[in-house]
Amino acid sequence: MKGNRKNVRETALELLDSVEKNQAYSNLLLNNAIEKNKIDKKDTGLLTELIYGTLQRRMTLDFYLDPFIKNNSKLEKWVLQLLRLTLYQMVYLDRIPDRAAIFEAVEIAKRRGHKGIAGVVNGVLRSIQRQGLPSLGAISDPTEKLAIETSHPVWLVKRWVSQFGYEKTKEMCEMNLTAPLQTARVNVTRISVEDCLLQLEKEGFLVEPSPIIPEAIKCLRGNLAASNTFKEGLLTIQDESSMLAAYALGVKKDDRILDACAAPGGKSTHIAEKLQNSGKVLSLDLHEHKVKLIAENAGRLGLTNIETKKLDSRTIQGHIEAETFDSILLDAPCSGLGVMRRKPDMKYTKREEDLSRLQQIQLDLLEAVSPLVKKGGTIVYSTCTVDREENQETVRLFLEKNPGFEGDLSLADRMPEAVRPLIRGYDIQILPQDLGSDGFYIACLQRKVD
Numbered sequence: 310m311k312g313n314r315k316n317v318r319e320t321a322l323e324l325l326d327s328v329e330k331n332q333a334y335s336n337l338l339l340n341n342a343i344e345k346n347k348i349d350k351k352d353t354g355l356l357t358e359l360i361y362g363t364l365q366r367r368m369t370l371d372f373y374l375d376p377f378i379k380n381n382s383k384l385e386k387w388v389l390q391l392l393r394l395t396l397y398q399m400v401y402l403d404r405i406p407d408r409a410a411i412f413e414a415v416e417i418a419k420r421r422g423h424k425g426i427a428g429v430v431n432g433v434l435r436s437i438q439r440q441g442l443p444s445l446g447a448i449s450d451p452t453e454k455l456a457i458e459t460s461h462p463v464w465l466v467k468r469w470v471s472q473f474g475y476e477k478t479k480e481m482c483e484m485n486l487t488a489p490l491q492t493a494r495v496n497v498t499r500i501s502v503e504d505c506l507l508q509l510e511k512e513g514f515l516v517e518p519s520p521i522i523p524e525a526i527k528c529l530r531g532n533l534a535a536s537n538t539f540k541e542g543l544l545t546i547q548d549e550s551s552m553l554a555a556y557a558l559g560v561k562k563d564d565r566i567l568d569a570c571a572a573p574g575g576k577s578t579h580i581a582e583k584l585q586n587s588g589k590v591l592s593l594d595l596h597e598h599k600v601k602l603i604a605e606n607a608g609r610l611g612l613t614n615i616e617t618k619k620l621d622s623r624t625i626q627g628h629i630e631a632e633t634f635d636s637i638l639l640d641a642p643c644s645g646l647g648v649m650r651r652k653p654d655m656k657y658t659k660r661e662e663d664l665s666r667l668q669q670i671q672l673d674l675l676e677a678v679s680p681l682v683k684k685g686g687t688i689v690y691s692t693c694t695v696d697r698e699e700n701q702e703t704v705r706l707f708l709e710k711n712p713g714f715e716g717d718l719s720l721a722d723r724m725p726e727a728v729r730p731l732i733r734g735y736d737i738q739i740l741p742q743d744l745g746s747d748g749f750y751i752a753c754l755q756r757k758v759d
């Protein structure tokens with residue numbers, strides 16, 4: 310058991326190192342490490358928690374460590390990671406005694422470095438144990454304090470406070486520290502939600518219906534991607550917020566729908582399911598390898614009404630005639646600030662200037678695809694971000710330049726009951742704390758008839 314645990318922590322350290330070297334944290338990275346280091350199945354939960362937790366709390370951990378490592382400015386990167394990893398266990402994991410966490414950190418430091426480094430690690434951790442953690446109360450500026458307390462960059466917390474106010478920002482930052490539940494969409498063209506839940510229970514999963522989306526389920530235990538039900542094409546792993554995009558489109562039988570930024574096809578396949586294999590979805594994406602994923606997903610789900618194509622949607626007008634589609638989904642590339650719970654390393658790599666650059670791409674995409682919707686048809690603009698510049702501002706600028714379009718106020722009629730209170734006219738900004746789903750934005754724009 311002890312041997313294994315050391316292995317878990319060394320593997321966690323290795324992964325934290327890779328993330329630091331700019332390899333984004335992903336399940337793939339985690340799965341490779343589990344395989345390479347032959348991590349016992351029962352220890353994978355602890356490994357995931359150590360990596361997620363240490364990444365999620367990095368700024369808070371650094372605040373706590375700072376006074377104790379001031380004189381060790383030449384500390385190697387991996388030693389700092391080891392200190393963060395160990396302090397995370399001491400502060401946030403009650404079930405691991407401090408002395409055990411410190412002992413193992415010192416052993417790792419001896420093996421990976423030398424006796425001197427082990428001495429530094431031991432010294433820092435024992436001092437913290439003796440003197441206690443520095444108080445966050447010493448930070449006088451409330452925004453800065455919130456940033457450190459919840460480990461979000463100060464620029465982002467400032468930006469959110471100016472956009473949403475202090476209270477909502479605080480709730481959002483706190484929510485971002487929690488682990489999301491896995492949710493999935495039942496392929497109702499092939500199985501009912503009730504039968505799907507029963508089938509998954511038989512497979513040993515703990516599942517329940519979503520309170521938000523009629524065709525969605527929540528998974529309380531297990532990984533649905535590993536289920537036979539998933540492999541048989543009866544499920545798609547997808548967040549509930551993302552499922553709202555297909556609702557906003559108001560899909561009708563036989564519609565021709567463009568999904569302009571479609572890979573890996575989560576929303577295209579939802580639209581195709583809503584069409585019940587009638588009509589057509591044209592799914593575009595910039596990258597060939599990503600386009601393949603859309604086709605693979607459609608194949609797994611048994612959907613035959615999706616056509617895929619590699620294309621830069623900004624050039625679509627040279628390829629497809631105007632007024633071809635009944636509706637268009639533009640699920641635009643964005644900063645992804647709504648999914649920080651799932652990708653904690655993102656907090657430390659995003660830069661404020663990225664957001665304005667993205668707005669230009671979003672506007673270019675909207676301008677390019679908009680002539681392709683029929684008169685009276687709808688464009689749904691969506692992002693998985695929580696930022697006014699990429700969301701409401703992008704839409705405002707588009708509407709300002711395109712008087713042939715207006716906000717579609719019938720959006721609420723098409724949306725599930727649970728989200729209606731969040732709709733403001735023709736758009737909806739979901740914050741992670743609103744429904745427990747990802748932060749997400751949807752705007753519905755209608756092409757005027759004349």
Ligand SMILES: C[S@@+](CC[C@H](N)C(=O)[O-])C[C@H]1O[C@@H](n2cnc3c(N)ncnc32)[C@H](O)[C@@H]1O
Pocket residue numbers: 551569570571572573574575576577593594595596599620621622623640641642643674
């Ligand atoms: C938010 S993701 C789409 C997620 C997808 N709608 C789903 O639900 O599975 C944005 C996608 O836009 C693609 N993309 C970015 N710029 C594009 C462009 N100019 N033309 C087409 N696709 C683009 C990216 O490759 C990425 O796959």
